Structures are given as structure tokens and as C-alpha cells.
Amino acid sequence: CPCYKVLAVSSSRACGICERIIPSLDDAHKEHTRLVEEMEQAQTRLAEEKKRALAATVDVEVLRKKIEDLEDSLQAKSDDYESVQxxxxxxxxxxxxxxxxxxxLQHAKETVEGELEELSRTLFEEANGMVATEARARHQLELTRKHLELELKDAQERLAAETSQLKELKSKMEAMMESQPQSKRSSTNHSDRGSVDLAQLFGINNHNRISVPEALTEEPEPEAAIAIDGQLLQEFREFVTQSSSVRLNKIHSLTFMRHCQDEDVEPCLRFGxxxxxxxxxxxxxxxxxxxYIEEATxxxxxxxxxxxxxxxxPPSPARNSMSNKSVLWERLQNQYAMYQxxxxxxxxxxxxxxxxxxxRIASLDEWSFIDRFCRDRLVAVCEFYIFIRNIRAGLYASRSIEDLYSESLRLRLQMFYARSGVLPIMLSELGTTAQSIGN
Structure with a gap:
């Protein structure tokens, strides 16, 4: 083909025949060169873009994995959050x-603390009361012991004195009885002792009674004879016989004691x-x-x-208490203190x-203060019951019923004088004092 002659080399732009530059071929060659360069550049960019795309793909995969991991972590966190919620x-x-x-618990604690405080205060007061009572009882027992020791010592001294006086009196009586005739000895027998005491309490001159002519005393006129009520004397005789077999708390069930209680004891102890x-x-x-009765200092x-x-x-006002119970307790305490x-x-x-x-009536009782006339009443009754207890114990077994009856009359008359308020006067006329009664 003639074209091959014109274009001897495909890359040449000149004509193979005349070697002149073919303009269209030169333009095409330039265009081809440009396009080749652009293609190379495009391929270079494509390669770069492919590299970038590959790197982006790798990054996307990494990011996808991160996203998946983050989603898993988020799900776990969400689950944890829900669990925490x-x-x-x-x-x-x-x-x-x-x-x-x-x-x-706080309310229960406050309640328990209040109850504990109340209980502690109550226990403390009770403990103080028990300690005070114990101390008072111990003090009273100590005083009683000392009092009994003094009484025992006094009784021993009096017993020794009475024993010596009794011996002396016995020797004198034996000497007098040996020197007196037999007919005059009967005038000083035991049956006259209560009568002599009774006559002295009545204020009768005992010497005048003894100086009555012997003929008149031995053979009194029937109409002038002094007689005692036989029924009352029989009641007293029955009392003397039965008193030892009767309990002391039942002694007032006997007729004689019942009459004495109604007629003499209760009136003497009835204070206004x-x-x-x-x-x-x-x-x-x-x-x-x-x-117990004693002189107050x-x-x-x-x-x-x-x-x-x-x-x-007046009692002090009650303190602020935690409950009405403590207020009531303090009120009762004040009332009890005012009562006592x-x-x-x-x-x-x-x-x-x-x-x-x-x-005081018992050894554990508090002492009660009294005046002299109420003391005479109490002592007169105490002497009467001493006489009764001695009869019950058989301490007067050697004395006659008439003598004991005269003694009881003297003590009953003493209660009469005491409740009449003239016992000190009657005793002063006999040459003694009221303080000698009970000693």
C-alpha cells in the first residue's frame, strides 16, 4: 500500500517519501502522546486510588470491627446499666x-431508755428505802439491845437489892414473930398486903386501922362487916386458875379479863x-x-x-417527767410522805x-412522843398487864386469892385515876411521885 511508503515507521510523523511533517499525523501523534500520558496518569491515579481504596477497605474493616466491638461494649454497658439500675x-x-x-429502733431505743431511766430511778429509790429501813431497823435493834442491857443490869441490881432486903426483912420478921405472941401473928399474913396497898391508894390511914381495939377487929358486928361480891371474886379465882392454860392472845376470852378490858383498859386507852x-x-x-415507854430528852x-x-x-412542785407514770408516782410519794x-x-x-x-408499840416502830398524862395512862395499863402476866406465870402462887384480888383492884383504881387525870395528885398525897409508877 502506498501508505507504507509514506509512513515508513509508525512512530514517525514525517512522510517517508518527502520526509516532511504531516500536520494531521503530527497532531494525531501529539494527541496520542497526550492521551498516553493522560492514560498513564490515570493509571497512576487509578493505582493510587486502588491503594487508597484498599487502605480505606482495611480502615473500613477496622472501623467495622471497632463498631462491632463498640456495639458489643455498648450492649454490655447497657446491660450493666440496666442491672445497676x-x-x-x-x-x-x-x-x-x-x-x-x-x-x-430509735423510737424503741428512746422508749427503752425512758423505761430504763424510770426503772433505775424506781430501783434506786427502793434501794435507798430498803437501805434506810435496814439502817433504821439496825439502829432500833441496837437501841433495843442497849435498852434491854440497861434493863437487865437494872433488874439484876434491883434483884440483888431486893434479895438483900428480903433477907434482912426475913430475919427481922423471924425476930418479930419470935418476940410476938401467937395471937398477934395472924394480923400480918399475906392476905393483908393487897388490902394495905389499896387502903394507901384510897388515902386511908393504915395506922388508924391497925389501932382499932382488938376486940372489935376480931368479933365485928354482923351489920358492920365488910363483904366482897362473891361472884366477882369467883370470876377472879377462875381467872387465876385458868390463866396459865390459856394463850396470852386469848386471855381476854376469860370473864374477868373481858370485864377489865371493857370497864378499865379500853376507857383508859381511849384518848379523847x-x-x-x-x-x-x-x-x-x-x-x-x-x-416501850421512856422519858424523852x-x-x-x-x-x-x-x-x-x-x-x-408545802411539797416542792413535781419535776418534768417523761411520762404520766412518773408524775403519778411522785404524787403518790408526796401523799405517802405527808401521810407518814x-x-x-x-x-x-x-x-x-x-x-x-x-x-413505841414494837421494837421496829418509830418513837411517838406523848405528854405526862397520856404516859400515866399507858403506864397504868402496863402495870396491870404485868400483874396479869405474873399471875399467869405463877409468880404469885404463895399469895392468897383475896390479896391478889385487892392488888387487881388497886391497879384498876390506878387506871381510873390515870384516865381521870388525877393520878399525880393521888400519888403525891401518898408521899410518892408519878415517875415512880412503872419504875
């Missing part, structure tokens, strides 16, 4: 329950219209020999008056005046 809700409920329990102690309680204490009377003044002071406090004056009749003596 559930746990938090449960803990919140438990917290509310614990708060309620703590509130209940508003007595502060019952006659029955006093009778029981005196009969059982547990009643000036210091004891002053201490008693201070106690009376302190008891008359001494009221002043004589503790038997209630009269105001000098208090010279004090007494």
Missing part, C-alpha cells in the same frame, strides 16, 4: 426499709374524841409486852419538833403541850 432500685428499697427500721391511835392496837402491844423533843415543822412545809409525817402534839390524844415521854 435494678440494683440501685433494690438498694433504694432496702435503704428505705433500713431507714424505717432505724427509725423504729380524836385519838391518833386505836385502843385495840395499844392493848395488843401492851398485852404481848412489846410496848430535850434533844429528842427538839428533833421531833424539827421533823414536824419540816413535814408541814408526824402531825405535831401528843401522838395519842393530839393535844399541844410539853412532850415529856415517848413510846
Amino acid at each position: 435494678k440494683d440501685l432500685s433494690i438498694l433504694n428499697d432496702k435503704y428505705v426499709d433500713e431507714i424505717e427500721k432505724v427509725a423504729e 374524841n380524836t385519838p391518833r391511835i386505836s385502843a385495840k392496837k395499844l392493848t395488843e402491844g401492851i398485852c404481848s409486852n412489846t410496848c 430535850a434533844e429528842q423533843v427538839k428533833e421531833y419538833e424539827r421533823m414536824v415543822l419540816a413535814a408541814q412545809q 409525817a408526824p402531825k405535831g402534839g401528843c401522838q395519842t390524844c393530839g393535844r399541844s403541850g410539853p412532850l415529856s415521854h415517848r413510846y
Whole structure:
């Protein structure tokens, strides 16, 4: 083909025949070169883009894995969050329950503390009361022991003195009986001793009675004879016979003692219209020999008056308490203290005046202060029951019934004078003092 002659080489742009540049071929060659360069550039860019795409694919895979990991982690976190929310809700409920329990425990604690404080105060007061009672009882027992020791010592001294006097009197009586005729010895027998004492208490001159002519005393006129009520004497004789077999707390069941109690003892122990102690309680204490009477010192009377003044002071207002129970307890304590406090004056009749003596019914009782006239009443009754206990013990077995009956009349008359308030006068007329009664 002639074209091959024109284009000897495909890459040549000149004509093979004339070797001149063919313009269209030159343009095509330039275009081809440009296109080849552009193609190479495109391929280079394509290769770069492929590299980038491959790197992006790798990054995408990495990111996808990260996303999957993050999604898994997010799901786990979400699950953990939900679990934490559930746990938090449960803990919140438990917290509310614990708060309620703590509130209940706090309330219970306050209640228990209040009760414990109240119980401690009550126990402390009771313990103080028990200690005070024990100390008071121990003090009273110590005083009783000392009192009994003094009484025992005094009794031993009196027994020794009486024994010596009895021996001396016995020797004198034997000498007198040996020197007197037989007809005059009967005038000094045991049956006259109670009559002589009774006559002295009545104020009768015993010497005048003894100086009556012997003829008149031995053979009195029938209409001038002095007689004793046989029924009353028989009651006394039955009492002397039965007293040893009857218990002391049942002694008033005997006829003689029942009459004495109704006619002499109870009237003597009935202290006015508003007595502060019952006659029955006093009778029981005196009969059982547990009643103590002693002279009060000036210091004891002053201490008693201070106690009376302190008891008359108005009670202090109640303190703020935790409950109505403590308020009621303090109110009851104040009322009990006011009830137990001494009221002043004589503790038997209630009269105001000098208090010279004090007494108590039992060894554990508090001392009660009395005046001299109420003391005479108590001592008169005590002497009567001493006489009754001696009869019951058989200490007067050698004395006649008439002599013992005269002695009982003297003691009953002494109770009458004591309740009439004239016992000191009657005793002073006989040359003795009221303090000698009971000694």
C-alpha cells in the first residue's frame, strides 16, 4: 500500500517519501502522546486510588470491627446499666426499709431508755428505802439491845437489892414473930398486903386501922362487916386458875379479863374524841409486852419538833417527767410522805403541850412522843398487864386469892385515876411521885 511508503515507521510523523511533517499525523501523534500520558496518569491515579481504596477497605474493616466491638461494649454497658439500675432500685428499697427500721429502733431505743431511766430511778429509790429501813431497823435493834442491857443490869441490881432486903426483912420478921405472941401473928399474913396497898391508894390511914381495939377487929358486928361480891371474886379465882392454860392472845376470852378490858383498859386507852391511835392496837402491844415507854430528852423533843415543822412545809412542785407514770408516782410519794409525817402534839390524844415521854408499840416502830398524862395512862395499863402476866406465870402462887384480888383492884383504881387525870395528885398525897409508877 502506498501508505507504507509514506509512513515508513509508525512512530514517525514525517512522510517517508518527502520526509516532511504531516500536520494531521503530527497532531494525531501529539494527541496520542497526550492521551498516553493522560492514560498513564490515570493509571497512576487509578493505582493510587486502588491503594487508597484498599487502605480505606482495611480502615473500613477496622472501623467495622471497632463498631462491632463498640456495639458489643455498648450492649454490655447497657446491660450493666440496666442491672445497676435494678440494683440501685433494690438498694433504694432496702435503704428505705433500713431507714424505717432505724427509725423504729430509735423510737424503741428512746422508749427503752425512758423505761430504763424510770426503772433505775424506781430501783434506786427502793434501794435507798430498803437501805434506810435496814439502817433504821439496825439502829432500833441496837437501841433495843442497849435498852434491854440497861434493863437487865437494872433488874439484876434491883434483884440483888431486893434479895438483900428480903433477907434482912426475913430475919427481922423471924425476930418479930419470935418476940410476938401467937395471937398477934395472924394480923400480918399475906392476905393483908393487897388490902394495905389499896387502903394507901384510897388515902386511908393504915395506922388508924391497925389501932382499932382488938376486940372489935376480931368479933365485928354482923351489920358492920365488910363483904366482897362473891361472884366477882369467883370470876377472879377462875381467872387465876385458868390463866396459865390459856394463850396470852386469848386471855381476854376469860370473864374477868373481858370485864377489865371493857370497864378499865379500853376507857383508859381511849384518848379523847380524836385519838391518833386505836385502843385495840395499844392493848395488843401492851398485852404481848412489846410496848416501850421512856422519858424523852430535850434533844429528842427538839428533833421531833424539827421533823414536824419540816413535814408541814408545802411539797416542792413535781419535776418534768417523761411520762404520766412518773408524775403519778411522785404524787403518790408526796401523799405517802405527808401521810407518814408526824402531825405535831401528843401522838395519842393530839393535844399541844410539853412532850415529856415517848413510846413505841414494837421494837421496829418509830418513837411517838406523848405528854405526862397520856404516859400515866399507858403506864397504868402496863402495870396491870404485868400483874396479869405474873399471875399467869405463877409468880404469885404463895399469895392468897383475896390479896391478889385487892392488888387487881388497886391497879384498876390506878387506871381510873390515870384516865381521870388525877393520878399525880393521888400519888403525891401518898408521899410518892408519878415517875415512880412503872419504875
